Amino acid sequence: MSNEHDDTKAGDANDQLEPAGGGDRREVDALGLDNPARRKFLTRTAVGGGAALAGLAAGYGAIEYSVQGRPSKNYPEIDEAIFKPKDQRDVVLTFANSKALNEKHPERNEQYNRLQKKEFDFVAGFRDMYAKPWDNNKPGYTQMDRALQLAGWHPLGVAGSRKSANLQPNTPLHSWDQSDVEEEQYKFDDKQAASDAIKSAARVFGAVKCGIARQDKRWDYDPLYDLETNQELSWEEDFPFKPKSVIVMLTPQDYDCVATAPAWTADGTYGAGYTQMGIQADQMAKFLRAMGYHAVSAGNDLGSSVPYAIMAGLGEGARNGTLIAPLVGPRIRICKVYTDFDFVEYDQPHTWGITDFCLSCGKCAEACPADAIPLPSDKNGGYGFEPSYEFSDEPGYTWNNHHGIKKFYSDAKKCYNFWVENGGGCGACIASCTFNEPDFWHHKFILGITPASPKPLHALMAQMHPAFGYGHTNDPAKAEKFWKTGEGMRVNSSMKNNIGTSNKS
């Protein structure tokens, strides 16, 4: 289209749009630059473009605002009639690591095997788990995958804290020793400065998120239990001080490695995550002690990590029993530091619409090879104050669940049973989760619109997740792919693996 033609057309359009003053326009048209049609074109481009940019900026702002979450008034919902503090001995990981507890409760093994038609030995489970032979022709279960698995966990074992994953308190990395508390206490100007300083330190130690909650008896294991000596431990008599605050830190796990679940490969990043959280928690505790305050770090021990993380505003409870942290999903490990330092600005529980989304989703339940997670179509959708999964009405079968809190209840016994059969970990519920995404804008966009989206759309969004190619588990190709994601690590130009994304898989 020639300029001449353009001008003619523009002139025609002008005549139609602005009948008044047409005679002057022809004169101006001849001068070229002052052509009113061109002026109109430029004006509309500027105004239209500006309006579109303003709209996009508003949308961006709305997403950023949404991703901050809204303070939640609904958490926790507790049925006081049935709620009581959780005895650490009633946690599967503690029970499975204690011969004494197994001998004390033979009925738990018997009932599980009778109902599930298995011949499973809880206490022999961890011993058997890593004894399964590798098969170099089976991606995800080769000697290399086993090596990654063992290497991931190794430093925790060297540090003598491997059992902290099984809730053993007072291990070397999470020592109760307070002999190194500085006499002089560092004083902060205000509470916000103290919170900011603690969270700054947390980032240096490798945490991807950090929040601070008040110490809460409802989430602490009581009594505590020493697996080595088979002794009960009391918060009042044995714990070295009266804790007031709990600093909660999240450790990221590698996206591509988790994607291989339930292969042994994935256990490599779980082990590495446990190792990192052991180190981080220990560093944070030392940071506080060096400032003159008592502090004890914890991995899975001392208290239930998920509710503490929710109270610290880091995420929401999910169908698979984990914490879902916005932008990282369930692909994290949680560690805690108990301290008597309380001059801090405490964080509050927040919501991103995640638990609501879980009610309609259920991708984790579909992916679970042990059928340990309730489906949305199951009784109450698996959500309530008490477990509603299969056999939960059998007396004593739900010994491992913490009754009385409104949440999703899963059967951790079946989950653990699968780890042993599988030969080391699983994590299919993490890999398949709709919120388990790498750090790209479209995932942030989806997270941002989730709270505002109507509930029927949640089910559709959940269906679209695998349709778009995300969240497939039990895929040997993922393990093969993972081992190639190291390409580019020399330069690592995107740095997205800061939150566990190699940007390759």
Place this chain on the structure above:
Amino acid sequence: MELFQWFCMGILFVLSVAALSYLSVVVKLKWYTLASLALGAFLILFGIGWAGASFLEGIAQSGALALILFCGSGVVLMTLTWRFLVAPELSKQSD
């Protein structure tokens, strides 16, 4: 690569705005015609942005589906709008 993608999308955005402005000058269009064309352009840009991010993260299936769903919807919307709302106005004007 991600920055390059956003740079290209910026160019596409400017071109889209300019094209719609030009069209609004050369032919008298109803507000809903312009809104429909703008929505179509937005869907196409959204799809390209989504697909670019998906290809960068290595999930080609997501990129392909984004092109079909978002860009495809945008193209269909713009085509129908052109066929039934813009073209008649253009022919009326040339008469």
